[in-house]
Amino acid sequence: MTYTAPLDDMLFNLRHLVRLDELAALDGFEDAGMPTAAAVLAECARFNEEAVAPLNAAGDREPAVLADDKVTTTPGFKDAFRRYAEGGWLGVQHPAQYGGQALPRVIAAACSEIVNAANLSFALCDLLSNSAIAALVSVGSDAMRDTYLPKLISGQWTGTMNLTEPQAGSDVGLVRTRAERQSDGTYKLFGTKIFITYGEHDLTENIVHLILARVAGAPAGVKGVSMFLVPKVLVNADGSLGKRNDVHAASLEHKLGIKASPTAVMQYGENGGATGYLIGEENRGLEYMFQMMNSARFAVGVQGVAIADRAYQQAVAYARERVQGRSVGAAAAGSVPIIAHPDVRRMLMEMRSKIQGCRAMIFAGAAAADLAERHPDAGVRQSEHDFYEFLLPLIKGYCTEMSLVVTSLGIQVHGGMGFIEETGAAQYYRDARILPIYEGTTAIQANDLVGRKTLRDGGAVARDVAARIESTEAQLAQSGSPAASAVRQALEHARRAFLEVVDHVVSHGGDSPEAVYAGSVPYLMLAGELVAGWQLGRALLAAERTAAAGESAEFLAAKAATALFFAEHVLVQAPVYRDRVLTGARSVLAMAADQF
Structure with missing residues (x-):
């Protein structure tokens, strides 16, 4: 099943609901009006429809594998990611001083929906890198930003979040990974992290792990958690890559969905300790974590709309071509495409209306975040910040729950064929099932x-x-x-x-x-x-x-x-x-x- 980005609806929202041309009047967004948005989204759609979407089913059949301490991703992923990075798609909303395009977040949200609809497993690498970038922009030191942000934004390196441990899921106060201070100002980290998306892969030459750990003598619970930057390969003073750090993937999880995304169990410090660098101050890791988490939660809400729209598009196409049953109340004796049946129309309308309502809510939230950052009036900035913060749990929670309803309806529209893997309808449901769970249930x-x-x-x-x-x-x-x-x-x-x-x-x-x-x-x-x-x-x-x-x-x-x-x-x-x-x-x- 092919994917076509819903550009007409996205541009309608940008023009009429978000009023993008008004956002483009804000300082720094002068070149981000409707002509720019239309051009960016058209190119984003073209690339993802042609290069990324065709890999979606293949990734479900041929997931990433771990062998000899190396992860090999689905055939085609490495080349697609290289082209994705070269196109600048990892830096749409990020600061220009580090190589980003500095476009409004609302345009970036539309681009994010397109790549996630094209291939959710592929897009997860971008999602985690974006979250790491958001944290470093907010709380990283100048040296960290200068060293890591250009490489992350260019896609030369990727980033991860390492929060969860076997005994510590959402309750990060139970984190046991420990960090030991070194005389040179660095730290040595020891511990195990689980469920780490793209914790190891072959797409880039380096991976930048952002990790929660506890320094010796720190207070118990969440007040004693710190955040560290731990690169897979250490970076020399001149920015070149040095020796391999003491971090590796112990195994990959076997999952219900998003199979092409390597979800790793990461081991730190088995051979003397993984070298890490403190982000910000000790014992403020929970506070910093939310810089990543809020970025990721918004992005997961976008994923909900994306996978739902992919399922909807396939359901509509199937309903148009599947001939079954007679039309209710019609005199003709022949069978008709199932889209003629009232209850199929009801299901498709439920799918369509929920997707479009959630997409518009996400655009409204992204525009509020842009206004909160750049509006010249402090009162407006605060009001829009509060509005965005209120929407965030709705975007993450409601939009992902919506995706389960919509992808399930997509199977129902297919009837028995929806339960057969070859049609692809079941993959959307399996992929969507993680969305109401990760980054906070x-x-x-x-x-x-x-x-x-x-x-x-x-x-x-x-x-x-x-x-x-x-x-x-x-x-x-x-x-x-x-x-x-x-x-x-x-x-x-x-x-x-x-x-x-x-x-x-x-x-x-x-x-x-x-x-x-x-x-x-x-x-x-x-x-x-x-x-x-x-x-x-x-x-x-x-x-x-x-x-x-x-x-x-x-x-x-x-x-x-x-x-x-x-x-x-x-x-x-x-x-x-x-x-x-x-x-x-x-x-x-x-x-x-x-x-x-």
């Missing part, structure tokens, strides 16, 4: 939404988001079209349900924390669907405005139909989520742990 995102994003400020930002949505409702009311009226009504009901949940969380988070957190995931799902529906409502308004000018009538009509479907079939579930939060905790907690 859905429950972790939901707990973040409750604790840091709602309780901490008494629901202030949540209510501000609701106020923004209410403003869109007023614009929909002014439209007067039947579709706008239906979307407005659904948005209003969902927004009111959301506010009831916010009030409940704020009122009871202190005195009944278990009861509140028992409803954290339904709260996240309600918030995610509300924001996605809001963005589709904004898209409907933009489509109506643009249609009045007589542009792209077929695309704009489909945009309006998509928003209406989401309102009538997805947003209507808001009261169910609300009730699960407000009254469902007692049944969640009714049984004692030893009764299960």
Whole structure:
């Protein structure tokens, strides 16, 4: 199955929802308007459709292998990565002073969706490098930045995150990897890290590992964790490569999906200690970790949309060509393509509407991050920062949960053929299954939404988001079209349900924390669907405005139909989520742990 990047929808979002030309007025983004975005995305689509997407199925059949302390990636990956790096695709959003293109994050998000849809396993190498780059830009020393960032951004080297250990998953306070100070200011590291994506590979000459470890005498728990940079190959003072460091891949995991991505068990210090360099200050590793983690969480949300869109495209193509059954209510006796059947249309519309709502939410989040960084008004910068931070658990949590629904529906559209590996539909589901798990499970995102994003400020930002949505409702009311009226009504009901949940969380988070957190995931799902529906409502308004000018009538009509479907079939579930939060905790907690 081929892949075609959804450039029409991406450019529509950039033009009408993000208002990219307004972003391009910000300092440093002067050359990043719509003409630039259109050219960049067109070239990104061309390269990934031709060079990366054809490797997707091959990677599932021929995953990376480890032998003689070396990992060999899927045939074709090495050449594709070389061309990907030469094209500058690892540096789209990164600082120009280190070789990046310094484009807005929202353009980079669109590029990220394209490569992840083309080949999720391939794109994971880029994702982890981007997270390492984000951490070094934020908290690395000048010397570290000068030494490592140009090579990471150019793709000459790649980066990883080394957080998880056999006994320490999401609870990084349990990390046991130890770091011993050396007289020359370096550290020797000893320990084992698991689930390290692209921890070892043959794509580049060096790999830069960012690692959490504990220095001798450090406080217990998260307050005693530090972050270190540990290169696979040591770097000489002149920037050339020196000797191999004491780090290697002990094994590769055998996984349900993303098989072409080498997920390594990494061993540090088996032969005297791996040389590492402290990032920032000792015992502030958890703080620095979130520089990487937040970058990765946003990127994983993008992966959710990407894999869902790949599954949707294949489902539509199959539904158009698969002839089966007679059309309901038709007089003709012949069989028809299954896309003529109402329930197949329902499934495809659910897939389409959720993908487009989540894509628009991600673009809104990326634009907010750009504004938070560069807007000249400090008040706007803070407001957009808060908005982005609120969206982050929704982007990571809701968009990845959405991908499971959509890829599962993709199999259902295929019927029995979807359960057969040769069609490729099953791979999308298997690949997507990791997305709600890594970089913080859905429950972790939901707990973040409750604790840091709602309780901490008494629901202030949540209510501000609701106020923004209410403003869109007023614009929909002014439209007067039947579709706008239906979307407005659904948005209003969902927004009111959301506010009831916010009030409940704020009122009871202190005195009944278990009861509140028992409803954290339904709260996240309600918030995610509300924001996605809001963005589709904004898209409907933009489509109506643009249609009045007589542009792209077929695309704009489909945009309006998509928003209406989401309102009538997805947003209507808001009261169910609300009730699960407000009254469902007692049944969640009714049984004692030893009764299960």
